[in-house]
Amino acid sequence: MAISEAQTRANLIDKLLINAGWNLSDPTQVVEEFDILVEPYKVAEPQRKYEGHQFSDYVLLGKDGKVIAVIEAKRTSKDAALGREQAKQYCYNIQKQFGGELPFCFYTNGHEHYFWDLENAPPRKVIGFPTRDDLERFAYIRRNRKPLTQELINTSIAGRDYQIRAIRSVLEGIEQKKRDFLLVMATGTGKTRTCIALTDALMRAGHAEKVLFLVDRIALREQALASFKEHMPNEPRWPKVGEKLIAKDRRVYVATYPTMLNIIRDDLQYLSPHFFDLIVVDESHRSIYNTFGEVLNYFKTITLGLTATPTDVIDHNTFELFHCEDGIPTFAYTYEEAVNNVPPYLCNFQVMKIQTKFQMDGISKRTISLEDQKKLILQGKEVEDINFEGTQLEKQVVNKGTNTLIVREFMEEAIKDANGVLPGKTIFFCATKAHARRIEEIFDKLYPQYHGELAKVLVSDDPRVYGKGGLLDQFTNNDMPRIAISVDMLDTGIDVREIVNLVFAKPVYSYTKFWQMVGRGTRLLEASKPKPWCTEKDVFLILDCWDNFEYFKLNPKGKELKPQLPLPVKLVGLRLDKIEAANDTDHVDIAAREVAKLCAQIDALPQNSVVIKEAAAQIAHLNDDNFWLTLNHDKLEFLRTQIKPLFRTVSEADFKAMRFERDVLEYSLLVLREEKEQAEILKEGVIEQISELPLSVPFVKLEEKLIRAAQTLIFWSEADEDCFDEMVTKLGPLMKFREQNNGQEQTHLDLIDELHKKERVEFGPQNEAVSVTRYREMVESLISQLTEHNPVLQKIKNGEEINSDEANQLAELLHEEHPHITEDLLRQVYKNRKARFIQFIRHIVGIEVLKSFPDEVNALFEQFIHAHTTLNSRQLEFLNLLKNFIIEREKVEKKDLINAPFTVIHPKGIRGVFSPSEINEILQLAQVLAA
Numbered sequence: 001m002a003i004s005e006a007q008t009r010a011n012l013i014d015k016l017l018i019n020a021g022w023n024l025s026d027p028t029q030v031v032e033e034f035d036i037l038v039e040p041y042k043v044a045e046p047q048r049k050y051e052g053h054q055f056s057d058y059v060l061l062g063k064d065g066k067v068i069a070v071i072e073a074k075r076t077s078k079d080a081a082l083g084r085e086q087a088k089q090y091c092y093n094i095q096k097q098f099g100g101e102l103p104f105c106f107y108t109n110g111h112e113h114y115f116w117d118l119e120n121a122p123p124r125k126v127i128g129f130p131t132r133d134d135l136e137r138f139a140y141i142r143r144n145r146k147p148l149t150q151e152l153i154n155t156s157i158a159g160r161d162y163q164i165r166a167i168r169s170v171l172e173g174i175e176q177k178k179r180d181f182l183l184v185m186a187t188g189t190g191k192t193r194t195c196i197a198l199t200d201a202l203m204r205a206g207h208a209e210k211v212l213f214l215v216d217r218i219a220l221r222e223q224a225l226a227s228f229k230e231h232m233p234n235e236p237r238w239p240k241v242g243e244k245l246i247a248k249d250r251r252v253y254v255a256t257y258p259t260m261l262n263i264i265r266d267d268l269q270y271l272s273p274h275f276f277d278l279i280v281v282d283e284s285h286r287s288i289y290n291t292f293g294e295v296l297n298y299f300k301t302i303t304l305g306l307t308a309t310p311t312d313v314i315d316h317n318t319f320e321l322f323h324c325e326d327g328i329p330t331f332a333y334t335y336e337e338a339v340n341n342v343p344p345y346l347c348n349f350q351v352m353k354i355q356t357k358f359q360m361d362g363i364s365k366r367t368i369s370l371e372d373q374k375k376l377i378l379q380g381k382e383v384e385d386i387n388f389e390g391t392q393l394e395k396q397v398v399n400k401g402t403n404t405l406i407v408r409e410f411m412e413e414a415i416k417d418a419n420g421v422l423p424g425k426t427i428f429f430c431a432t433k434a435h436a437r438r439i440e441e442i443f444d445k446l447y448p449q450y451h452g453e454l455a456k457v458l459v460s461d462d463p464r465v466y467g468k469g470g471l472l473d474q475f476t477n478n479d480m481p482r483i484a485i486s487v488d489m490l491d492t493g494i495d496v497r498e499i500v501n502l503v504f505a506k507p508v509y510s511y512t513k514f515w516q517m518v519g520r521g522t523r524l525l526e527a528s529k530p531k532p533w534c535t536e537k538d539v540f541l542i543l544d545c546w547d548n549f550e551y552f553k554l555n556p557k558g559k560e561l562k563p564q565l566p567l568p569v570k571l572v573g574l575r576l577d578k579i580e581a582a583n584d585t586d587h588v589d590i591a592a593r594e595v596a597k598l599c600a601q602i603d604a605l606p607q608n609s610v611v612i613k614e615a616a617a618q619i620a621h622l623n624d625d626n627f628w629l630t631l632n633h634d635k636l637e638f639l640r641t642q643i644k645p646l647f648r649t650v651s652e653a654d655f656k657a658m659r660f661e662r663d664v665l666e667y668s669l670l671v672l673r674e675e676k677e678q679a680e681i682l683k684e685g686v687i688e689q690i691s692e693l694p695l696s697v698p699f700v701k702l703e704e705k706l707i708r709a710a711q712t713l714i715f716w717s718e719a720d721e722d723c724f725d726e727m728v729t730k731l732g733p734l735m736k737f738r739e740q741n742n743g744q745e746q747t748h749l750d751l752i753d754e755l756h757k758k759e760r761v762e763f764g765p766q767n768e769a770v771s772v773t774r775y776r777e778m779v780e781s782l783i784s785q786l787t788e789h790n791p792v793l794q795k796i797k798n799g800e801e802i803n804s805d806e807a808n809q810l811a812e813l814l815h816e817e818h819p820h821i822t823e824d825l826l827r828q829v830y831k832n833r834k835a836r837f838i839q840f841i842r843h844i845v846g847i848e849v850l851k852s853f854p855d856e857v858n859a860l861f862e863q864f865i866h867a868h869t870t871l872n873s874r875q876l877e878f879l880n881l882l883k884n885f886i887i888e889r890e891k892v893e894k895k896d897l898i899n900a901p902f903t904v905i906h907p908k909g910i911r912g913v914f915s916p917s918e919i920n921e922i923l924q925l926a927q928v929l930a931a
Helices: 005-019 080-098 132-144 161-175 191-204 218-231 257-264 293-299 316-321 335-340 357-361 370-378 400-413 433-446 471-477 511-521 548-554 567-584 588-603 610-614 616-622 625-629 633-649 655-672 676-691 704-709 713-718 721-741 769-787 791-797 804-817 823-829 837-844 853-867 873-889 894-898 916-930
Strands: 030-038 052-061 067-073 104-108 113-116 124-126 180-185 211-215 252-256 278-281 302-307 331-333 348-356 397-399 425-429 455-458 483-486 499-504 539-544 747-749 755-761
Touching (some): 005 067, 052 080, 191 211, 191 218, 191 302, 211 257, 218 252, 257 293, 293 610, 357 400, 400 499, 400 539, 433 455, 433 483, 499 511, 588 633, 610 633, 769 837
Parallel strands (some): 180 331, 211 278, 425 483, 499 539
Antiparallel strands (some): 104 113, 348 755
């Protein structure tokens, strides 16, 4: 039913304005039918002449009493865009009449609302109206913001060249009026620091006052809050310890998706959809496509996505969400680039593949030893009945011996601490919480001397994990525990630089998740913050117990996951199918019954959900009583396409009861369609669920009569719609007890497993680094041994000069001890093309510090970038290419700079990117390095 413009204003727009804190009866805040004098032409006289009047539906007034915004309203049946030009004219005419700043522009039909910052950005669809504080903030930002292309970046927060390039890419995009950005940066390359430096630049330039950083778990929230505290200590943050309600006087907000979703759906702590100037979405490939996507839909502000997922496997939806072309993010910096940088920004890894006999060949009479078969017979077990595939380990079968073997192999092969006894910091990735507890028990049993402190289970639902002194804090900052046993919680985002071992004790099928897990070990140590249990780290070890690396070589993108409909959406779909089937078979009473249930479900939709608010126009159709009188095929199609998808917003429900209702509903639909064979199969499944309800539970015992009846054939032969409703109403809420009591049975065995295969696997972008490391270790170890009794080496160590004969004598000695110790090889290994043989020896014994050529190049380029902080992203990209060119070729000539590879950035090479004076500075820099 169409409603008039007056009704639209009274029923819809007024409510939204009141919700945003505007007092409609206070003429110092809101004026309706605001009279605007229209000036037809410009005149020379001081007194202006006006030809007519215009009347704006609403104007909103700032605290100074001046018009700060105009709202043009249309009736719900009209397109809101019809008010676009009208609202714009009102804004300009108000400015002409009263002077001052141009008002902000809004136009709406009560369901759809558009915000237009005239002369600054195109109109954009929004959820509701801003508060007065929001509009004052918008006006202040518009009045005072500075050009971002000239804004200095705080390089003490994010000073690496690629971080500066990433920030510049976003700042330049904001200047170009873009609103969505995606940064793809390998785990450990400083995504959070980059984001904080960007936030700092936007705040200093006056482009942002309030920033939201969204994460998908509590541990990451605490980590992000600590980072903002460290790098932007003077900016007020939310939440502080113990704060539940949102405080509106802060500038930096860090929250999980569920927390923010609850806030925007909560009438008691209303948060304006215009509250934030920037939202950062951490790990943006997860959590944001279903229910939690509402958060971004609600605020619709400048949005920055952060992800470590390689660009070639990022989901299409992620690029679409941030308005990027597929495969082309705003900026990308890969793991390979970070590892291959000189010096490296990330740590490389080695992989050791471990497979047991039972993993390879399964557990059966064929693979169980005769001794173990005898034990099983004595325990009363039938050996013939034991027949499991290797893939069923930790699912249908648990074998203690397999887990014990994995733990022993880990303790033997793990990278140890400086004492060489205990493993360094390690994460064990387990399949389930029960699996994690079993691994913990094995560590405690095999290594009782560490009193249960060596390995600890860290799972998200354990309150002892979080906070100061919690298990995660202990693992990060204390000597013990050395091993964190995790199920999902530590797969992503946790920043513990000292991790030197990862154990994949489960198969992983998601490529994104796999690389997130690998990323737990990629961070290098901070030289300024050494920890005694990890003093050096140039490589980390992955023990792969489930052939994950081989799997991803064969299946680079992992398993293709089929999109799944949320359970509430499926339930509504079945109900619509049943209504249609009942109508088609003239079962009017059944159709009416299901329509009543459907209406109740629609009424229960979360009204504060952004998705529901945006669908107000569609839902309004349902308020017309005539809609439900005859549900023809067209109306059912409307319900399927427009209303059914809205049920993805249902996040708080008894989903176990809902599953039972779905099965009963589907059974009744099959009966209605007379699909007897399928109905019989589904009926058996429903009876099985009912039979698993434990009568020992008092709540379940109350329904014993129905439970026993529903397991008989006579009940189902006579079952009608009343019976189905009774089962759903009385037994559905009891289904939560069923799984607790009768989960899937696992077979528990304690059989000795054997090692089938153990091999090192070359995997990663820089495998040759291993041999270089070993060469250095060999040379340094040999010189250390010889120094004890060699007089020439002793003279060098004591800082005394040696003559050429002594130098030659030492070179011959080292060559005799090891034929590969030559000046040329030392120059390659220590990456210094100028140093002489004795200088390397002085460096090794600690008398002289030799800077490698790449270190020298990096340092000079870093100085140059820090001295020129207004360089744009293309200039930074050119300098990065030049730096790598010089490191690789050890020289550069002027002619090189106008040829490939520099012509990739601009056809004219350096001339198309820098000014003549800047080119001279860069040439001087190149000459210093070539000298």
